[in-house]
Amino acid sequence: MRFENPFQIFKNPFVIEDLLVFDNATLQRLLSSEGFHLTIEDVAHSLYGTSKPVIAHIACNLPLEQRAYFQSLLQHPLTETEVKAARQRILDNLFWELIYWKAPELYDELTDGxxxxxxxxxxxxxxxxxxxxxxxxxxxxxxxxxxxxxxxxxxxxxxxxxxxxxxxxxxxxxxxxxxxxxxxxxxxxxxxxxxxxxxxxxxxxxxxxxxxxxxxxxxxxxxxxxxxxxxxxxxxxxxxxxxxxxxxxxxxxxxxxHQEAYVRFRSLESALRCLQLFYADNRAAAHYILERQQPEVPFSLLGFEQxxxxxxxxxxx
Ligand SMILES: C[S@@+](CC[C@H](N)C(=O)[O-])C[C@H]1O[C@@H](n2cnc3c(N)ncnc32)[C@H](O)[C@@H]1O
CATH class of the missing domain: 3.40.50.150 (Vaccinia Virus protein VP39)
Incomplete structure (x- = not known):
């Protein structure tokens, strides 16, 4: 399964305002399920300095019992570094959901081959x-x-x-x-x-x-x-x-x-784009592709099996 692959590292292009992309039902599922590892503290801290519509969208989709605590967390003083770290954790935990909702064509490009x-x-x-x-x-x-x-x-x-x-x-x-x-x-x-x-x-x-x-x-x-x-x-x-x-x-x-299987990207450009975003610029894979001038790379070089x-x-x- 892709999203649980511990060897896969992505370059996260999203910002906290992107949470507006989710509808209410999805946001409620993301905010209330253990599967996404979102703590209420990180959620609140990640929203420091962001716009009112984003805060309101999150607030109204939190479980009822967490709402008062969430509002109190928003009042705590925090350093810029703490806000940045909380945002990073939220965006990394929601990376795949954000891809599905905000950049579906990239997901399609990734899995096509x-x-x-x-x-x-x-x-x-x-x-x-x-x-x-x-x-x-x-x-x-x-x-x-x-x-x-x-x-x-x-x-x-x-x-x-x-x-x-x-x-x-x-x-x-x-x-x-x-x-x-x-x-x-x-x-x-x-x-x-x-x-x-x-x-x-x-x-x-x-x-x-x-x-x-x-x-x-x-x-x-x-x-x-x-x-x-x-x-x-x-x-x-x-x-x-x-x-x-x-x-x-x-x-x-x-x-x-029995034999090495290959991921076959749509084109050289597509391969390099996917490597940059989804495989944190996997140099070995990029080198492999560029040397052969073919948009295909062994699964093993990407860190997982077919x-x-x-x-x-x-x-x-
Ligand atoms: C890794 S993709 C797999 C998509 C497709 N089955 C494939 O093999 O390419 C995970 C899919 O699960 C969907 N998804 C996420 N949470 C879900 C849920 N709670 N119920 C149903 N689908 C969900 C996402 O929108 C996404 O399309």
Whole structure:
């Protein structure tokens, strides 16, 4: 799973005013969930000297019981260094959410060349073919398009980030046979689907055991929307969730990586842009690309492996 990769360092281009990009529901989820590690102290301190609309947007989306304390924190005197440090922590913890909401085209550019191990969908072919499938946290459709290619009957592509879904709809508009995809805004914790409405629930590189990123509530939602006998499948699960997933009945499938796999960026410019932003100017990778004048680089040089695993369970009610 990408966002938990401890070796990945990014160059954070965001400023605290960018928090205005989130809608109320998302901000409430981010501010109240342990998964994002935002302390109320850091939230308040990061807002020193910022504009009233930003403070108001945060204040009205905090859990009720924290609001009075938040207001009192805003009155504490702080040094510039303390404010800067609090901002950095908030923006770093929200880096990926800010990318999804504020720079979705960069996320698409990053993942475009990051192919899943071919074994994954070869194996899932019979689960997907002629089935009604949910791609939860669909992003710009990496898994949605695999499901289309593998002849799913209908795919619900669900994601909370409007910009990512907009890109997905643009991509669908220029592809063929895409009336089998229905795009909906929504999150793991409240899937916008009826009970027992899909045969297979899938999610790739997004679900985690932590509240706000799925957790118990999200898993219960997968169970609710998936028909009896159907499957819940998490592609590229978070390695830190292994025990939690096994405890909840998931089984693992991993495909061997026989040879070096490559991330294939769209162009040399795109590769260098992605390296600069998402890999903190990874010099070795940039050198590799420039020396060969090809926009591709081994996964290993970027500090992670090609996504080559998934876990699954069968829904019994
Ligand atoms: C790393 S991206 C993966 C996107 C896509 N599945 C892929 O493989 O490229 C994580 C996705 O999770 C979505 N997301 C974040 N929090 C979520 C939540 N609570 N419920 C559903 N989706 C969420 C983000 O908007 C983003 O699209």
């Amino acid at each position: 990051e192919q899943l191990h071919p074994g994954i969908f070869q194996q899932l072919e019979s689960d997907v073919r002629d089935k009604v499938v949910l791609d939860a946290a669909a992003g710009t459709g990496r898994v949605t398009f695999e499901c289309l290619r593998h002849r799913a009957e209908l795919i619900y592509a669900v994601d909370p980030a409007p910009g990512l879904l907009h890109l997905l709809s643009q991509k669908l508009a220029s592809a063929s046979d895409t009336n089998r995809v229905i795009i909906r805004r929504g999150c793991f914790e409240q899937l916008p689907l009826e009970n027992d409405s899909v045969d297979i629930s899938l999610s790739c590189s997004a679900f985690s055991s932590k509240a706000g990123r799925g957790g118990e509530r999200g898993l219960a939602e997968f169970w609710r929307v998936t028909k009896v006998g159907g499957k819940i499948i998490l592609i590229w699960p978070n390695p830190y969730d292994y025990d939690w997933l096994v405890k909840h009945g998931f089984r693992y499938v991993t495909f061997p990586l 996504p080559h695993d998934y876990c699954w369970l069968t829904v019994k009610k």
